[in-house]
Amino acid sequence: xxxxxxxxxxxxVHLSVLLLVALWTLPTAGLLISxxxxxxxxxxxxxxxxxxxxxxxxxxxxxxxxxxxxxDGKFVISGDVLEGTAAGEVSAFGFSSREPTAFKAxxxxxxxxxxxLTVQADGSFEIVSDTKMEGSRGQRIFFTAAVPPRFTFDNYxxxxxxxxxxxxxxxxxxVAIPSTVIPILIAAFAAYALAWMPFPGRxxxxxxxxxxxxxxxxxxxxxLLKLYNGVGAFFGVPAKTYVGIWLAHTGFGLPLAIYLLxxxxxxxxxxxxxxxxxxxASDFDIFVKIILPLSFPALASFAIFQFxxxxxxxLVAIVFLGAGQDxxxxxxxxxxxxxxxxxxxxxxxxxxxxxxxxxxxxxxSLQRYLVRGLLAGSVKGG
Numbered sequence: 001x002x003x004x005x006x007x008x009x010x011x012x013v014h015l016s017v018l019l020l021v022a023l024w025t026l027p028t029a030g031l032l033i034s035x036x037x038x039x040x041x042x043x044x045x046x047x048x049x050x051x052x053x054x055x056x057x058x059x060x061x062x063x064x065x066x067x068x069x070x071x072d073g074k075f076v077i078s079g080d081v082l083e084g085t086a087a088g089e090v091s092a093f094g095f096s097s098r099e100p101t102a103f104k105a106x107x108x109x110x111x112x113x114x115x116x117l118t119v120q121a122d123g124s125f126e127i128v129s130d131t132k133m134e135g136s137r138g139q140r141i142f143f144t145a146a147v148p149p150r151f152t153f154d155n156y157x158x159x160x161x162x163x164x165x166x167x168x169x170x171x172x173x174x175v176a177i178p179s180t181v182i183p184i185l186i187a188a189f190a191a192y193a194l195a196w197m198p199f200p201g202r203x204x205x206x207x208x209x210x211x212x213x214x215x216x217x218x219x220x221x222x223x224l225l226k227l228y229n230g231v232g233a234f235f236g237v238p239a240k241t242y243v244g245i246w247l248a249h250t251g252f253g254l255p256l257a258i259y260l261l262x263x264x265x266x267x268x269x270x271x272x273x274x275x276x277x278x279x280x281a282s283d284f285d286i287f288v289k290i291i292l293p294l295s296f297p298a299l300a301s302f303a304i305f306q307f308x309x310x311x312x313x314x315l316v317a318i319v320f321l322g323a324g325q326d327x328x329x330x331x332x333x334x335x336x337x338x339x340x341x342x343x344x345x346x347x348x349x350x351x352x353x354x355x356x357x358x359x360x361x362x363x364x365s366l367q368r369y370l371v372r373g374l375l376a377g378s379v380k381g382g
Contacts, residue, residue, distance in 0.1 A: 035353045038150040040056060044056050057100060076127070078125065080124050092143065092144045095117055095141060100142035106121060158346075159337065175317060183253040183254050187257030188287075209259055221315070253309070312359070313331070
């Protein structure tokens with residue numbers, strides 16, 4: 001269609017799609033940019049200012065009296081307030097938290113004990129006294145500096161080098177992969193039976209599956225855990241195992257999986273199944289050789305949602321697997337890391353982006369197979 005002849009409705013649809021894509025992409029882009037920023041800049045400005053110079057209020061401490069030198073009959077302590085931080089330019093300074101910008105760069109401030117403090121625009125400073133200074137704790141210097149943008153991988157290094165992060169990553173994979181595969185296998189058989197195998201009570205089972213979709217997970221956790229512990233105690237199976245969380249995620253994921261797959265399989269052409277039965281194929285042969293290949297788009301769609309859910313889950317993992325150091329999943333480990341670091345923004349952003357890397361890989365990988373499955377299933381033989 002010629003772009004000039006497109007209707008206003010078509011343009012409205014395209015603009016709406018672009019808007020939705022931007023709304024979904026913008027937070028992720030902001031998260032990535034924030035995770036790469038210097039922690040001091042991240043604490044005082046938003047990610048959209050990452051490429052501009054930021055003004056920061058910083059506190060530095062001068063060296064102790066043991067570093068003083070005698071020069072021209074004066075005792076001098078010198079240093080650089082910008083040392084250890086990004087290069088910048090000091091615009092104002094002070095020696096009290098109540099007046100952190102009382103003096104401009106280059107001016108001299110007289111301290112309470114007669115000492116004189118001078119801070120230059122390049123960050124260099126001197127504390128000069130007529131008498132020998134005492135005390136091991138240096139003078140605090142408050143200053144305001146214009147700091148250019150600075151990006152670093154230190155946030156990721158800090159998160160990835162945290163104790164136990166590798167084991168928690170493996171634990172999350174151990175939980176997510178079987179918890180995605182098992183429901184798909186079970187739901188595929190159930191969906192085929194509900195779609196193409198007539199038997200008494202089929203309509204009631206379909207209604208029950210639809211009803212289970214609205215059962216809140218939080219309300220069923222404790223009863224399910226008690227039932228699992230009771231059955232496990234009867235057979236001598238430990239309470240906190242991977243088998244338990246696999247079964248839990250399977251139970252919570254089956255209603256949606258059966259509902260989606262059943263609706264998709266029911267829409268497949270009946271003539272294909274009838275031709276296969278005429279040729280002597282059993283229900284199992286039809287299911288494996290015809291239904292599963294044609295249902296790959298639906299299988300891939302549910303696999304994406306189920307993996308995202310199990311990978312990001314923390315509640316079910318704590319209830320059925322525990323919060324021990326050896327069993328803790330990645331989301332739990334990152335929560336503990338945030339707690340021990342006071343909830344620093346740089347740790348939060350880097351941790352959040354690390355957790356979405358694997359789901360993004362899974363999504364884009366299955367999306368390719370999803371498109372391929374749609375194209376393959378849309379072609380009918382002659």
